[in-house]
Amino acid sequence: MNPVTVVADAKAIGYAADLLRQGRLVAFPTETVYGLGADASNPDAVASIFKAKGRPADHPLIVHIADIDSLGDWASTVPETALKLAAHLWPGPLTMILNKQPQVSLAVTGGQQTVGIRIPNHPVALALLKSFGGGIAAPSANRFCRISPTQASHVYEELGNSVGMILDGGACQVGVESTIIDLSGDMPRLLRPGQITSQEIADILKTYINISTPSKPTENRAPGMMEVHYAPSTPAMLCRVEQLPDKIRLLQTSGKTCGLLSCQLEISPTSQLRVLRLPQQAAAYAQRFYAALRELDSLQLDLIVVEQPLQTEPWQAINDRLRKATSA
Secondary structure (H helix, E strand, O other): OOOEEEEOOHHHHHHHHHHHHOOOOEEEEOOOOEEEEEEOOOHHHHHHHHHHHOOOOOOOOEEEOOOHHHHHHHEOOOOHHHHHHHHHHOOOOEEEEEEEOOOOOHHHHOOOOEEEEEOOOOHHHHHHHHHHOOOEEOOEOOOOOEOOOOOHHHHHHHHHHHOOEEEEOOOOOOOOOOEEEEOOOOOOEEEEOOOOOHHHHHHHHOOOOEEOOOOOOOOOOOOOOOOOOOEOOOOEEEEOHHHHHHHHHHHHHOOOOEEEEEOOOOOOOOOOEEEEEOOOOHHHHHHHHHHHHHHHHOOOOOEEEEEOOOOOHHHHHHHHHHHHHOOO
């Protein structure tokens, strides 16, 4: 049976909450990307997320909660740093890694003793959480390592009838996944960049933020830390602005069909070249990026070329996603 895709009004949200209580999967919008949600306290329901996505069982999920008062239901200790960030940045695109409560299923945490938690800043997501009355485990609603969905139609394209219901809340406003900050150790550590920058976090906490990724299997794992992630099926490559004209000419001479995502350089499309221009402002670029990449991926091209954006802090999250999505 095909999933029901419905406009997320109060009736639909109430029905979606009932499905979650039954152990079913519900896709819903957040400000970042669409999530594939299950009852975080139901290990069988959580397992169905991994099955639907083709996601490895040791890859942790993020638990979405409705309010700061619920933090203690999932985290065994809530440090002052977490409370400060929550007061300033929640609801919002920030996930905090904290030491988990004993009752939090290892299926949610990927076998770790830490859990990722956030309060999303989207009216549909918040209404669903309040109606459901518990935590919702939700990674992005796409096949594992593929392009994240920022529209309800993307979820259906990716997951088909493995979802019980898709709540349509329109296009996501942020467009890239949440910033992830690890607060489970002695010092805050940025695990994944997002719209909220490391400098913003440092300013709130008045401390240095270690920007690193785990180098050992025993270190904390978090969503989006694979070397290949957010990737189209079509081979994709990054190209610096100054190299782009020559690269496009070479590709066209070889007879390959290409797609181009550009934001600075203006290159005219041809019969072999499909061009999509994205905004030159980082926030606007991020909002449209995944949808544009998905559009080019649907054209059965030989290659997708992405113009390398600026290497400044506002572009940190976008460059992180591009590095992992492009390997050709």
